[in-house]
Amino acid sequence: MTRLSTTDVAIIGAGPYGLSLAAHLQKRKVEYRLFGETMGVWKNNMPAGMLLKSYPWASSIPGPDAQFSLRSFCAERGYPYHDELIPLPLDRFIEYGEAFQERFVAGSCERGTLTSLEPGPDGFRARFADGETVDARRVVIAVGLSPFGHLPEDVGRLPSQLRSHSSDYGSLEHLDGKETVVVGSGASATDLAALLHERGIPTTLVSRQSRLRFASRPRPRTMVERLTAPTSGIGQGWSLAICARYPQLIHLLSEDARTGLAYGKALGPFGSASAKERMAGVPLRLGQTICSADVRGDRVEMLLADAAGQRQVLQADHIVFATGYRIDVSRLGFLSPAILNDLRLTGGAPRLTRDYETSVPGLHFVGPAAAPSFGPVCRFVYGSRYPARHLAHYLATDRKRVPRLRLPVPAKANATPEFVVERESEVLS
Template identity: 60%
Template structure:
């Protein structure tokens, strides 16, 4: 049965760090809104228990209006251990922090899945999995990366039970007792390999690069290091520091430069600092081997690999996990109406955004990783929640206020001048 509700000024799609941060600021400004999605859903279901965040704890704060509820505050209130840099942030602790943030600032998250979004007479018509239809004047997409998983073309013909993407896990229990190959060199690959090894699973790591790289262990930095390569919430160096602090300026750069910065090599592929000792010397790592083809045979998957010398190698496993990252492509958001999709101007698959995170479709906004090609690499990190939450909440409050009906004044309410 279809259920209809009154219109809402702003619909926020996604209840992860970006959606929660924006909703907290909208609520503080009194902007009418609703936020839809499973609370911290991707963090709960698409990342394995035991994973460590690559970002420093001090750079993993959600954005609240008064800057009062940082991760450090959360840990202090609960007598939990906390260090800005010298300890890793476990996934479970970050999820707990997100849940506490939601209870404090965003009490009305609605656990619904958007099924269709289409234009409708000056607004947007959003249909959800429970049949409810919501008419929204503005829609903000804070959908994260899960819809944009990138798989190598060599996997296209494999049976689905023989391979997966690193973003398909949650629990690793289904892999117990199997022989696993992880393909990739970033933090997802090294994290999965270490966690599987520690569960007693037979696992190997196949890396195309000649070296498996990890972030450096936290340590006190000299004055010279701090001056020549200042620390930022997304990495060290003047370029990353500028990207972290001034995303609005990044948007003014040329398209090619913005795209290069969004995918800057300094950010990876790179394993987390605290995972190196859990991988090197423990997990078998095959370096410099590029994937040529795959084949299913007798319930197993065969990988055909080639090394730098041109020599061919074959590997066999029960299951292959491709930790091959993500590539934003809004066409993969199945809920977007085809007409709406055609109206969105794109930059290499990602929406081209205005200074107010607005697409070429008036009233449709994107924040989070999907905005990186416009605002730079900070959008790929939790640290980046600060910018769109504050800027977009202020913009929407101002824009929507202009459309509020003015209070009607009756003659007897007028001030009588002498």
């Protein structure tokens, strides 16, 4: 028997973007339900011991008031804190996110796993792994980057026990005792290689880049430096400062300009300042391209080539590809064909209106999937303040009926599921 309930807004994803939006909706007394494990991606898809690359001052989750910043959280619990000079440990950020949820979104974060999202009688019908079905007038997707980890095409055929993506970590225990290769040159690659090396796992880093780039170690900046290259929530420089402060202005640019800004070279790939020293002792194979990767017994054998065409063989027990992310909403297995067919895309990312709404009425995206529409700030925790405020206002004032999409073909009469209405809509106070 399937349970059927209703809500005005369903938020899918309980990371910083989902939590911030939920807190703002609750303040405005908009009925919503938030689905996902609180800070789940940060807990399950990032290795313990990692340090955040973003400034601590730019890592606060924006609530409906300014009283619960990361600074105030650390002061409450007696943790050392500095806006820029002390890196933020992953476990502390997770603890902060959980405290934010308890304070602002108490009792409304549900760990349901969405299995399908399709057109419904008054918007959307969401089905969850525990058997619940939720009808929502609007849906906001805030799933972050983890579903979009990119693997080079020619390695997808390697068995999963021999290769993985950096977004799969998480615990590193299953790599203990295994000779490991990390492929990449950005923060994910260098952080992971350093953590594996510190754990005593034999690790080699392979990169196409001829040298590794790292962020400068934080230090007090002169007035001239602040004027010529101001610090923003996503980095230093005037172009990044504009992107960080004015995403709605970026939305007015051409599609090519927005996409160029979203994935510009100014943001990487480069490692965090703290990773540079921790990488000492990790063998490097720089300026190397992987020509092939094949199974040899219970190991993987890679053929590498440098810029001069010289080749060498490297074997390992496991390869971790820290090769970035590519937004492709078709990889979200819960979106029905009826929704995917009506989505207008930029590359694989949804084209969004100024209200973060897709071409499917009532379906919104926030977070990294919104970067081609609103610029690179969407790739950072700092960017969560904009959709939270804007969407909360929009959803609180918009009460128009969402136009129906083409509904799925009904099942045969004798196969129609039986629904039990579990809870009627009610406004959260």
